[in-house]
Structures are given as C-alpha cells and as structure tokens.
Amino acid sequence: MGWSFRKSKNIGPFRTAxxxxxxxxxxxFLGFRFGVSPDGKKYWSxxxxxxxxxxxxxx
Structure with a gap:
C-alpha cells in the first residue's frame, strides 16, 4: 500500500478536499453526504x- 494525501476544509455543511x-x-444534510470525488465520480454516503x-x- 502506498502513501496517500488529503487535506479538507469544512465551511458549514460544505466540504472541499x-x-x-x-x-x-x-x-x-441530515447525516448524509452528497458529492463529487476528486476523480469526478458522484456519490452519496x-x-x-x-x-x-x-x-x-x-x-
């Protein structure tokens, strides 16, 4: 397994990584997270x- 790097910043309900x-x-929103990953995939979690x-x- 190789090294990885991620830095994120939260501003209210929004996150940029x-x-x-x-x-x-x-x-x-209400425990769910909706977004777009760095490689362009849409997701919910x-x-x-x-x-x-x-x-x-x-x-």
Whole structure:
C-alpha cells in the first residue's frame, strides 16, 4: 500500500478536499453526504457518528 494525501476544509455543511487525484466537493444534510470525488465520480454516503463506519455509493 502506498502513501496517500488529503487535506479538507469544512465551511458549514460544505466540504472541499484536495488530494493527489484532484479536488472534490461535498454537501452534508441530515447525516448524509452528497458529492463529487476528486476523480469526478458522484456519490452519496451515510456514516454512524463516533464509530468510523460508513457506507458509500458511487453512481
């Protein structure tokens, strides 16, 4: 497994993340996150707070 890099900034419900693959953006609403990954894939995700467990679906 190689090294990876990601830096993110949250502004309210919005997040912008910069990684070696590019820039991704997302929006959080009621525990769900909708966004576009740095490589251009659209997704939605849902996580369980304080556990690190989450589900993500790309479309």
């Amino acid at each position: 910069v990684s070696k693959n590019g820039i991704g953006t997302s929006f959080r 849902f996580g369980i707070p304080s556990t690190g467990l989450y589900y993500i679906k790309y479309y």
